[in-house]
């Protein structure tokens with residue numbers, strides 16, 4: 303006899319979704335593809351990379367979940383085939399940091415990788431939701447938007463910079479300080495995805511009265527959590543496994559939204575009205591996801607005076623990062 307939970311699970315029906323990973327052979331791409339293979343909403347999984355994607359696909363294809371997985375290489379129009387008709391594209395293609403580098407140092411290589419993949423998305427999957435993981439996210443997302451604009455297919459509701467890693471780090475790190483269960487900790491993280499542009503809103507958590515020194519150290523750790531991993535990997539790259547989990551979680555939320563589920567809310571770096579009047583076109587804040595992508599962008603609520611100061615610094619840097627991405631496409 304099946305338990306009630308199992309009966310419910312066994313009769314659940316999922317709408318089929320086609321999902322493509324660009325950069326699927328890499329440190330993030332491989333575990334991310336594994337997690338997507340395990341997602342029951344994904345029925346058609348396409349993996350593309352300059353190298354290794356067919357091998358990753360063959361490996362994953364032996365897992366008995368309800369999806370077909372196929373790998374594509376650059377020959378035989380592989381990129382185009384991987385994208386044709388797909389509904390969600392995740393982009394972790396590009397180089398990661400080494401110790402001593404900032405995310406902005408990756409711009410010179412990753413900007414053109416992301417630009418060219420965005421052009422392929424525009425031509426082959428103009429309606430797809432695009433989830434950008436490649437760094438520097440503060441600049442690569444504006445690059446994608448400019449490319450899509452230049453091709454006449456920009457839909458601001460379907461372009462996302464994935465900032466979920468900052469959100470999961472915030473849950474984990476605050477729980478270490480407060481000695482609580484990390485799965486029960488929710489921290490809103492706003493701004494962008496690099497150092498001082500990452501702003502966790504501790505004043506909006508149940509730990510708002512935390513000791514000042516502990517709070518400042520916590521904020522710093524969340525802002526520079528990526529550096530911890532870069533340093534520990536000692537030249538072998540940056541966060542891959544935690545990022546795969548974060549990317550799979552965000553992709554699942556996008557799929558839930560497309561599927562019409564209600565109250566799907568995740569922070570993401572999106573084309574946002576919040577600070578447009580100050581020339582900041584993109585900003586991360588909690589976003590409600592729906593059948594057409596972004597359904598609602600929430601305001602950031604009340605901030606403490608310290609958080610207001612962090613926000614002012616964030617906006618200065620973010621504006622420059624965004625302008626750099628835009629100019630890369632418009633002044634080419």
Ligand SMILES: NC(=O)c1ccc[n+]([C@@H]2O[C@H](COP(=O)([O-])OP(=O)(O)OC[C@H]3O[C@@H](n4cnc5c(N)ncnc54)[C@H](O)[C@@H]3O)[C@@H](O)[C@H]2O)c1
Pocket residue numbers: 324325326327328329330331350351352353394395396397398399408412415419434435436437438439464465466467468495539540541542545
């Ligand atoms: N948004 C975030 O929170 C976050 C977190 C971690 C890493 N990242 C970024 O993700 C990117 C990838 O990191 P990684 O550790 O997986 O790097 P990696 O070097 O292990 O993998 C990158 C993959 O991209 C592929 N690639 C390069 N150019 C390509 C192209 N034109 N088309 C298709 N594939 C291409 C490479 O062949 C490689 O397999 C980096 O830019 C990193 O900074 C972002």
Ligand SMILES: O=C(O)C[C@H](O)C(=O)O
Pocket residue numbers: 398399405437467527528529531532540541
């Ligand atoms: O730190 C990096 O370069 C990778 C990523 O952006 C992270 O936050 O871990």
